[in-house]
Amino acid sequence: MRVSGNGVTIYSVAERAGVSIATVSRVLQDSGVVSERARRQVLEAVEELDYVPSGAARSLAVRQHDTYGLLLPELSGPYYSELLVGFETRAGELGRGVMLLLGGARDLAKPFSTLASRVDAICVFGGLAAHIGRSTRPVVVVAGGAPPGVEAITAENVDSAHELTDHLLAHGRTRLLFVGDTTAAPDVLERYEGFTQAHEDRGLRAAEPVHVEFRERDGIVVAERLLAGDLAADGLVCCNDEVALAIMARLTDAGMDVPDDVAVVGWDDVMTARVRPGLTTVRQPVHQLGALAADRLHELVGGAPPRATRHVLPTELVIRGSCGCEEHADRPRRSHPQTYLSTPPPRK
Amino acid sequence: MRVSGNGVTIYSVAERAGVSIATVSRVLQDSGVVSERARRQVLEAVEELDYVPSGAARSLAVRQHDTYGLLLPELSGPYYSELLVGFETRAGELGRGVMLLLGGARDLAKPFSTLASRVDAICVFGGLAAHIGRSTRPVVVVAGGAPPGVEAITAENVDSAHELTDHLLAHGRTRLLFVGDTTAAPDVLERYEGFTQAHEDRGLRAAEPVHVEFRERDGIVVAERLLAGDLAADGLVCCNDEVALAIMARLTDAGMDVPDDVAVVGWDDVMTARVRPGLTTVRQPVHQLGALAADRLHELVGGAPPRATRHVLPTELVIRGSCGCEEHADRPRRSHPQTYLSTPPPRK
């Protein structure tokens, strides 16, 4: 039994149109020269037979899948979605399809190699970089460290964190806590580095990070610990906005004032749930990250050599009220331009 | 130039292992019987050569892509993400890959047929159902109406909307507005139907829907119109939580009280941004929607006949404070079980 497709092949079409399969292919690929008459007949036959070409056969013949893979750990929150959208959009512009693989809990070994067998190149999210067995296919790692020889694209982290932290310290905050699991993602570790450096630059010593996941509920736990006196701080630098917002909400509910009692800042500039005080945060060019990844895969597949240095995208510090500033214009305050290798700076 | 892959084929492996390609295939597919010795040698050769099989060649040979397609309009907010995760997860469990196509603004005709040529079956999001040209491949439409002969899966809408609306009317609200673009998605239209019916059941006449998009900013516009007196209402039934939350935030900012001045209810039960008052909303089994879609595609590809009736998943009304109720336990109040065709009710 033919389980998929309708059994209509290029042969059926050729026969019906009264031409050879070569002509059918020419018409469909719009390659070579075909008489108007032949073209019409082919198109007609295609229509009548509901012909759907076999992507597999084509890929085999042209030795290219025209598809890029994307490996993400999950899809909660706006971060991954935006990355995915950026990637898919650019891939689409390049005429490439996208195969998605979500990390989740499952063992990725087999799914990953299956993916590798179906695509021309793969974009891997930072935390999952370990899954790249000598992948044979071109790979770029996004938002995280890559093994030697593998290209990496990331948003600037250290400097942004430095500035964000320093901003809090400049507000006179003395007991800052970094909230985020530095072991979970390379990005988070870099942010903690910036956090530490900012302290050191002022002759202070940064506290150990408070390890939590990225999710909202994890923020609540931190808030509870703060309320219980288990944790003490007058400023919180959170690994992302969701955690920051959750903490703010819980703290405010319990009668504490943000930023008076404790300043809270985050990362990502999530546009949802605009709150008061507005959340001071670092805006990342997530969409561009995805788009750039797709671009690079395309170039790598095209034969370009992998880049030796990481490609770092600039971020913007967005000052609102949660850091202790008077809430003013909702605009980015400063940006962190980075070395651009060959790609022009992303534009909004 | 060989642009993709490393040129290592099953032949290279066979040669290196000193066996035939049939044996290599047997080892890799774990089919047929192979001597331990041959197996070891093949595996060794695979390792040494960094062999990555060609998915295309395999698909061509087995006449199956082992991949399902998913067509979504976009990825903003948690709704689509959850749907996607549900779909991808189940597909993964079934050993199938997922190709994603995002609607966006671009013309979908070509991307869609390309997609069709690369997958065994496609899941199409409701609003995009029009893009299914006699697709030849099995298709299921999720969250929306499907052309005759095409299977559809959706969450219950009319009854939920009816109950939600009636709940507001029972609170003594008299000027209810439905906020959402009924022309954009069939789901929204169904909700408006329930909205209308609830009015009619009480001998009232429902107002025309206020057409807005799904996004947050669209909610703000509505709030502005309300504040400006351009719109008058003491209760708002919003097409999703993002719009509802945005409206609530803007209204509250401007000094209005929710729910005293105006009740606001939504749809989706977005867990982010838990606010006060808590948002009364309808919880949809979005993850299951995606998972069920993958399941059905799998069965269709396996030769099962398409279902004639729509497969409707139950929703839960979640009563919190934004409807005017005293804020009590954060639990679903009632559910809308529907006819189950063959799939057991989704469980949390």
Add this chain to the structure above:
DNA sequence: TTGTAAGCGTTATCAT
């Protein structure tokens, strides 16, 4: 247990 060989449905190179 292993190998040979015939597909699978395209593209692309030659002739014609």
Add this chain to the structure above:
DNA sequence: ATGATAACGCTTACAA
């Protein structure tokens, strides 16, 4: 302008 025909890399009877 069109048609044979040889790849493309794999799976799978069928033989051995």
